[in-house]
Amino acid sequence: KGLLKTSLVGSEINYYSVLESTNNTAREIAQKAPEGTVIIAEKQNKGRGRLGTEWQSASGGIWMSLILKPSIPLENVSRVTLVAGIAVTNALRNMDIDAHIKWPNDVLIRGKKICGILTEVSAEVQKVDHVILGIGINANVKLSDLSEDIRRNSTSISNEMGKVIDRNRFVASLLYELEQQYIIFKTKKFIDIVDEWINLSDTIGRNVRVTTPNRIIEGKAVGITEKGALVILDGNHERHEIIAGNCRYIN
Ligand code: BTN
Numbered sequence: 001k002g003l004l005k006t007s008l009v010g011s012e013i014n015y016y017s018v019l020e021s022t023n024n025t026a027r028e029i030a031q032k033a034p035e036g037t038v039i040i041a042e043k044q045n046k047g048r049g050r051l052g053t054e055w056q057s058a059s060g061g062i063w064m065s066l067i068l069k070p071s072i073p074l075e076n077v078s079r080v081t082l083v084a085g086i087a088v089t090n091a092l093r094n095m096d097i098d099a100h101i102k103w104p105n106d107v108l109i110r111g112k113k114i115c116g117i118l119t120e121v122s123a124e125v126q127k128v129d130h131v132i133l134g135i136g137i138n139a140n141v142k143l144s145d146l147s148e149d150i151r152r153n154s155t156s157i158s159n160e161m162g163k164v165i166d167r168n169r170f171v172a173s174l175l176y177e178l179e180q181q182y183i184i185f186k187t188k189k190f191i192d193i194v195d196e197w198i199n200l201s202d203t204i205g206r207n208v209r210v211t212t213p214n215r216i217i218e219g220k221a222v223g224i225t226e227k228g229a230l231v232i233l234d235g236n237h238e239r240h241e242i243i244a245g246n247c248r249y250i251n
Contacts, residue, residue, distance in 0.1 A: 003172035008036040009066060009179040010172075019063075020046040023120055023134040026065035030122065030130045033067050038175065040064040047136065050105075050118055051246060056150055060140035060158070062167055066133045066178060070186065074123045077131060078228030078243060081105045081119040082197050083185045084133050087177040088115050089200045094173055097160055100202040103221065103230045103247050107137075108202070111249075112155040114138050135174075140164045194224045203247065208232065212245040221247075 004010055012034060019025050019041040026039045041063050047055035057063050068080065085101040092099035092107065092114070102108050107115035118134035138156035146154055158164050185193060198204050209218045210232065219234035229241040 003169060005172070005176050006036075006179040009182065010038050010175040011036040013038045013040060016041045018043045018045065020044060021048050021134075022063050022065040023048060023118060023132050026067050026132045026134075027120065027122070030067050030132060035067060035069040035130075037067045038064055039067075040171070048118060048134075049116055049136075051244075055116065055118075055136055056146050057136065058141050058145035060138075060142060060145075060156075060164075062135070062137040062139045062171060062174075064135050064171070066135070068131045068133060068182065070128060070131065070182075072128050074121065074126045074128055075227055076190075077119065077121045077123075077128060078104065079185065079190055079193070080131050080133065081117055082224070082228050083181045083193060084117050084119070084135060084178065086193070086197055086200060087181040088117070088135065088137065088174065090177045090181075091170065091174040092157070094177075095157070095161070095165070095170070097157065099200075101197065101200050102249075103201065103203040103208075103224075104228070104244070109155050109160055113153055114155050114157065114160075133178075137170075137174075139167050139170060190226060197224065203230070203249075207250045209248045209250050210242050210245040211248075212242060217242065218250065 022039040022041050043059050044057035044063050047057035049055040085105045088107050089099045099107050105117035115137045120132045122129045140158040141156040143151050203221050208221045217240050219232040223231040229243045232240045
């Protein structure tokens with residue numbers, strides 16, 4: 001706590017040694033909890049990833065959820081995820097780690113995943129009540145603790161830096177970046193945030209294959225819309241906007 005330089009984000013921090021999923025615990029308390037509350041766990045036994053996947057949450061990682069209560073329409077929630085990606089990337093770059101964002105919300109180092117973000121929202125009549133930003137960072141995770149298929153595409157901060165990092169310091173710097181980005185989110189035009197996101201991302205300009213529950217689209221990623229959707233131009237010069245899906249880089 002002494003390391004914290006924020007006033008909103010992390011105003012309350014609930015630390016647990018083991019949880020099923022910090023997002024589940026956050027959801028249970030979100031109504032009553034003040035905005036900025038953080039749930040953090042040393043381990044999760046049922047960590048969840050996007051699109052119904054499992055999130056391997058070995059010890060040494062940073063598994064946390066942040067409760068936010070922005071007054072925004074439901075359709076703009078994807079924007080909050082982009083903002084979180086910017087914050088994580090900044091926090092990593094502050095340690096001289098060359099991190100990039102892969103749409104929509106993975107943070108990669110040398111093409112390998114170091115962080116995933118799972119945004120969950122509760123809304124009433126199209127207006128957001130609260131947003132839970134679940135952030136998982138392979139901080140000091142030993143790659144040998146990950147299953148083989150996950151390990152192939154993953155890395156951790158300690159693996160990249162060749163030493164174990166001070167997670168308290170890193171979390172303090174991450175909460176600071178989250179607060180800065182949240183302030184920007186509330187005060188600036190979204191287009192400025194998109195520009196910042198594109199600066200930190202390596203997705204725009206790449207050839208991608210995006211899988212959604214009902215289709216697969218291949219083409220060149222050319223931009224981000226007002227809603228945070230990825231814009232893809234396919235081989236027939238047709239334009240597609242994809243709000244959620246699994247993105248892979250091809251060639
Ligand atoms: C993804 O890339 O699929 C998203 C992974 C999100 C993982 C974090 S860890 C903290 C929070 N609690 C969860 O169960 N998931 C998120």
